[in-house]
Amino acid sequence: MSKIDQLRISGQLPSPKGVALAVMEISRRDDATLEEVAKVVQSDPALSSRLLRLANAAASGGRPVASIREAVMQLGMATVRQLAMGFSLVDQYLHGACPAFDYPGFWSHSLFMAVASQELGRLLRAAPPEELFACGLMAQIGCLALATVYPADYGAVLAEQRAGQALLELERQRLGVDHTEFTAGIMADCGIPKTLAEPVCYHEFPLDSGFSEGSRPYQLVHLLFQARRMADLGRSPAAERQTSISELMLLGGKIGLDATDLGEVFDRVVGQWHSWAELLKVPAGQLPSFSAMSTAPVPRPEEEADEARTRKVVLLVDDDPTGRLVTQGLLSHMLGCTVHTAENGKEALALALEVMPQIVITDWRMPVMDGLEFCRALRATGWGQSMYVVMLTGEEDDEKIIEAFEAGVDDYLTKPVHVRALSARMRAALHYVKLLEAWENDRAQLKQFAAELAISNRRLEHTAMTDMLTELPNRRAGMEALARFWSASRRTGRAVAALMIDVDHFKSINDRYGHAVGDRVLQCVAKAIQSAARKDDSVSRIGGEEFLLVCHDADARTALLAAERLRRTIKALRISVADVDIHTSVSIGVASIEDGMQKEDDMLNAADKALYAAKSAGRDRVALFANGKSLCR
């Protein structure tokens, strides 16, 4: 004999009493009439008013139902029996022996589920709404039964249960039986037909039911699951409501309920829940309207506040409008993403370029361009490389999944989309996006550092190679230029010449006018040399009042002519500083590349010798050193 049978025989299982029991007995007889049932019901004022209320709700819009007989006729014998049972149980078990079991809370939740089942049933025409009311009310009666029969052990089970953990496993471990078995047993005792009792027993895990999609039990089990989730929302903390709403929207899509219908049903259910709770003396908390809850900002922990400010952009591609709407709702409400939607890959590709999403969630099978083609096209672009792509698929086949990964998807999610699976996948996607952002940030910073470094290196280099007074290349730069010109000449066979220019009697300018005026004279001479030189020649300041001009493609004659021109230019300079006009002159030593010269220094030394000759010859003149001799002009 099963545990339940033993308990039933010993009278320990929760069971209806009084009028409900009598209704049950009568309705079991084949010759029972509605009049008999009505008569018994009338003897219980509480039951009478409750049945009248339901009958009037069922007849909404029509003539009000005033008599119990009419109410019983309207509801039908089976429904009256089920309701009588349910109400009888509520009345008897508002308190109990298990201190850990929240009896009023249990009935409040069951009542919410009853009203939600009824209203969903009315909308979807899945079963008579009043029968669904009774089913909703009794859907978790097994929990009450376990708390009643095993108060201590069940208390321990409840204490052990972690947030979000299903009770069934714990119950089986501790008690050797779970609440769904008790629910099934009690529903059978109450005469609830198997066609209703079975979906009720599977309502917590509809996917385990194995009911074929589209069948009536399938519809019922999902309807009850939806009703259960609505009831769960009734008691969930404010911070979790948006997640629950998103899940409800997802589930609603499965039973053909769009977001507007769902919102309307939910608000209606809450209203009825309150008046039923008053009637049955069970608590019912206050709830904001469905739309208020779905648009309320989600309270987030401190560390997530930044993330909330920078909403992630998601592109959702799905040709199924319901699936798209539901997933969009989950992404925006639950995860705070900005969601753009497209109906096929082609449309999505254009939209991706426009909105640059960080995450792409795409269906596989779509008209025009399917998810696989879309993903390949996206990955072929430069800008689509770093987007995180999740493929929605009904395919479980490994080969197919591999094909998707080869097309460039980062992850996949099996359809129908479940809220927990979507959240888990989105967690991974958001983690990737966060890392990518951090990396891009680092890269941008590195780029900036590199640019700053390059600028400062250029500045340093400029400083190291430039004479600060005249802003001409300094000696080091002048020597490097000389070496370059020399090598180029060697390579091309073209001539090269060096002109060493020295300001005459510069010391006396310093002595007479002061250092600052001397500086000014040096600047003016430097400028004059620079202006006289050809664009590609090299001018540098190689000593205090000494400059070097290196001319490419210049033989001795050309260099001499240039030097003479330069000497005259400087001689003609009128340098005005502090109301004084200063005139100066330069001596220039010229040398050009000659046979026998081994390196650039040989030419430089030759120019130096020529300069010495020019100075010695009286200054303000040009001298050439060629073939081992200096010649002054």
Ligand SMILES: Nc1nc2c(ncn2[C@@H]2O[C@H](COP(=O)(O)OP(=O)(O)OP(=O)(O)O)[C@@H](O)[C@H]2O)c(=O)[nH]1
């Ligand atoms: N104002 C100023 N004077 C400088 C600078 N660099 C070197 N001098 C001066 O330039 C003068 C060079 O004098 P000298 O080497 O005797 O040459 P000089 O007077 O031009 O005589 P000759 O070259 O023989 O014509 C020195 O008095 C240095 O102090 C500078 O940057 N600014």
